[in-house]
Amino acid sequence: MATDASPESGTAPREPDAGPPGAADVDEAMQQLRALLVSPAIEPEREQVRQLREEVRSGRVDPQQLADVLPDAVRLSGAEGQRLADALSPTVDRAIEVSIENNPQPMIDAIFPIIGPAIRKAVSDALAKAVSGLNETLEHSLSLQSVRWRLEAKRTGKTFAEVLMLKTLRYRVEQVFLIHAETGLLLHHVVQPGVSARDADLVSGMLTAVTDFVRDSFTTADDAGAGLQKLRVGGTSVWVERGPHAVLAAAVRGEGPEQLREFLEESVESVHQRFHDELEHFDGDSAVFVGTEPDLARCLRSAQMPSRSGGRLKRWLVAGLLIAGVGAVAGLGVQSHLRWRELVRDLRGTRGFMLVDENHNWWGRSQLTGFYSVTAPQSPGQIVTASDVLESEVDSDWRLFPGLETRSGGNTPAPEAPVDVAALLDAPEGVGFASAAGAGGAQHWVAAGAARGAWLERARQQVAAGLGSLGPGAVDLSGVTDLDAGLAAAAAALADVVVPVPEGVDLSADLTRERLALAARRAVDVARLASKTGHRLTLEVIGHTDALGDSQANQALSLAQAVAAELRAIRPASGGGSWLILTRAAGSSEPLVVDGVTAPEQVANRRVTLVARLESR
Amino acid sequence: MKQLKICMLGAFAVGKTSLVARFVKSVFSEKYHSTIGVKIDKKQLSLAGQDLTLVLWDLEGEDDLVRVQMTYLRGAAGYLLVVDGTRPETLETAVLLRRRIETEAGVLPFVLLLNKYDLAERWAINDPGLLGLRDAAAATLNTSAKDGLNVDEAFTALAQAVVDPGSGAAEGSA
CATH class of the missing domain: 3.30.300 (GMP Synthetase; Chain A, domain 3)
Structure with a gap:
């Protein structure tokens, strides 16, 4: 103020101990100081200083100043750590508790838009896991129905397209109403194109009245806050989803899926989230709720029945x-x-x-x-x-004719048969003749194969009597098997087989398995021969049991049925080796052991036998 | 457009439904009265340049056997209290109804209608105070659903009372 220390001034700075200033200088400085201290011009500044000193001493803070700095202070504190959060937490918790105790409704209203999606997400996740892999296919025949629908279209005067759409429509949300919960006044309304709708204001009011009516008439005190969820008449239903301030009602034709409920929930939540204040302070002016159109329009859903032609085409392709x-x-x-x-x-x-x-x-x-x-x-x-x-x-x-093997090596051609022996004997298929050198050069034939007993008998007689120009005994028939005799022998062999069943109907014992296999082989032999001889074979499976205990007939039948089941399993599916199976219970009437009276002695009587019943075709 | 929920209340057979029918073209069948106790109609009108939609909840008439469901008044902006001028007992019913409304639904503006004024020769209500209703009502009108007397005015007066509560009560005359 009085000195100038800048080097540019040209004077050297005064040192503190460079000696006292001149008396004139001191006077001037004192004058200035006095003027400063006592001048009325600085009275406001002095007052401010006094106020500041007072504020600092009292510790009081001006609310306005605090309000100005508090946001920044909170932000800074949050950036530095969570000390502020820790400090506020108990107070905030307590404040929430008190608020809910006093009036829970604002809290319910506040969390309503949040809690719905959270629960729904959890539920849908769980459901998605549970039903993964489940593939729902609903297919119907088209051709017959389409004719029916055409007839119906003619009868009702509708176009076929209309009937088709209605019949193949699984569901369609035709209208959605957003209704003010308290007054029942319509807030907004959307409708599918082409759907004729009655006055939405009135429908909204009536829906509210009906809901009130049902609630007043049928619900209990516990359900006081609940409302009507679904109305159904014929093929149309009204789905209602309620929020704290507004109700969404969807008119659905057909069978709406449960997912539709989710869309309604989401929409009503979204409306509450976006128009919370407008809903809470609704005064009858619904103009603002035009903005809910997207929320409502997303509920206008529909689904067709699955097309049947694809399924049919696939089935035809596979077929x-x-x-x-x-x-x-x-x-x-x-x-x-x-x-x-x-x-x-x-x-x-x-x-x-x-x-x-x-x-x-x-x-x-x-x-x-x-x-x-x-x-x-x-x-x-x-x-x-x-x-x-x-x-x-x-x-x-292939074998050389009997008796010729020894000569085959000599390449000596045998004399050819000048006569048709097979024709002379009327030989059946399966019997062949070969000429061979007879005794003394006489013509001789050797027959081989298999034939019915009757033919063989007749052929033997013909040969013995002399066949045509041939002398007696010119044909050797010893190589021809008698099929009938073979069949009788096979049937007898089958009847000899005894399948023991020592305990219950258990066929697993070694001997039982062995005998069963033998019986099966012999049954196949009988069947083969029966086929060749033109017989129809019926295997009679006979169950025998011991004389101990009750229900012998039942026990025996059980044994027979068990064995029959085994034989059925090995029976050729078709053709010559087939047979019918009958079961019969002999009970204890045909015992093997008659003397035994104890269980071990009687056990041999528990058995199954088989009889081949042959019938000419 | 602003909407107002308006209720029609009164004793049995005082002419509420006829008044509404005079005022609007009804859409729903009368059978709703007997099934759920209410039928809803609406009327659009213009009041001092403001378009209004009155949604009219025509409630089933109250008598000895049937009590009006007070839940139907929830959210109502006001109501028309209808009395049959030829039956003094309907005035008493109106008084009781108003008392119940104020107890259960709160104080709402209402217009008192003395209906069937076309039967003036059988008029039976001479009480100038109308048991205290006249003072409380936003307006009191003699009406005739048959002749159309004061019907539009009745609804307009109520709408006026709801939209502008300070407008003062109107007084109708025959």
Whole structure:
């Protein structure tokens, strides 16, 4: 103020101990100081200083100043750590408690938009897990229904498209009303295009009245806050979703899915969130609620029935492929069979061969059994090779005619049969003849194969009497098996089999399994011979039990049924080896052991036997 | 557009529904009265340049057997209290109704209608104070649903009382 210390001034700065200033200087400084201290001009500043000193001493803070700095102070404190949060937490907790105790409604209103989505998300997550993998398919036949719908369209005067839409519509939300909860006044209304709607203001009022009516008439004190959730008349229902201040009502045609409820919940929550103040202070002016249109419009949902044509097309495709597959396989099988028949015909028509047995297997290897003469023009292998049948699929058992083996090595051609012995004897299929050198050079034939007993008997008599120009005994029939005798023997062998069942209906014992297998083999033998001799076979499975205990007939029947089940399992599906099975309970009337009276002695009586019943076709 | 919920109240057969029918073209069937006790109609009108929609809740008439459901008054802006001028007992019912409304739903503006004024020769209500209702009502009007007398005025007076409570009571005359 009085001194200038800047070097630019040209005077050197005064040192503190450079000696006292001049008296004139001191006077001037004193004058200035006095003026400052006592001048009325600085009275406001002095007052401010006094106030500040007072405020600092009292510790009081001006609320306005605090309000100005508090936001910044809170922000700074929050940035530095959570000391402020820790300090405020108990107070805030207590404040919330007191608020809820006094009046819970504001808190309910405040958390309503939050709690709904949270619960819904949790529930939908849980449900999604639970139903994952579940694939709902609802399909209907179209063709017949479409005709019916056309008739209905004619009858009702609607267009077919209208009927089709209504019938194939699973559901459609046709209108959505947003209604003020307290007054029942309509806040906003949306409707599907093309749907004719009655006056929405009135519908809104009536819906509210109906809700009030139901609540007043039927609900208890506990349900006082609840409201009507669903109204249903015929194919139309009204779904109602309530919020604290507004109610959403959706008119739904058809069967709305439960997810629709979620959309309504979300919409009513969204409306409450976005229009909370307007709803709370609603004074009858609904203009502002035009803004709820998106929330309401998202509830205008619909779903068609799943299209049936896709499913039908798939089914037809699968069926078509299956038929084509079966057809192709069957075609191959038939072709294979035709080629086999041709080979058999060739073998039978070729001189020097006698086909005794042939068995064509449609899906596996086929068998050829027979005799051949050294005079035959081709070997059996050559004939098979020349045919369309694959040689690798044929098991052949060809033998030289009996009595010729020793001579086959000499390549001496046997004399050819000048007469058709087979024709003379009216030989059946399965019996073949080969000429062989007879005693003294006389013509001689050897027959082989299998034939019915009656034919064999007659043939023997013919041969004994002399066949045509041939002398008696010119044909050796000893190589021909009597099928009827074989069948009788096989049936007898089957009847000999006893299947013991020592305990209950348990067929697992070793001996039981062994006998069962034997019985099954013999049953197959009988069946094969029965087929060849033109008999229908019925296996009678007879259950026998011991004389101990009650219900012997039932026990016996149980045994028979158990064994019958086993035999059914091995029965050929079709063809010559088939049989019918009957079960019979002999009880204890045909005992094996008659003397035994104790359980161990009687146990042999617990058994199953089989009888082959043969009937000419 | 501002909407107002207005209730029609009164004793049995005082002509509430006829008054509403005079005032609006009804959409819903009368059967709602007997089924849920209320039928709803609406009327749009213009009041001092402001468009209003009156949503009218025509409540079932009160008698010895039937009591008006007070829940239907929830959110109402006001009500029309209807009396049959040829049946003095309906005035007593109106007094009782008003008392119940004020107890259960709060004080609401209302207009008192002395209906069936076309039957003036059988008029039976001569009490100038109308048992205290006249003073409390925003307006008191002699009406005739049959002739259309004061019908529009009645609804307008109530709307006026609701929208502008300080407008003062109107007094109708035959």
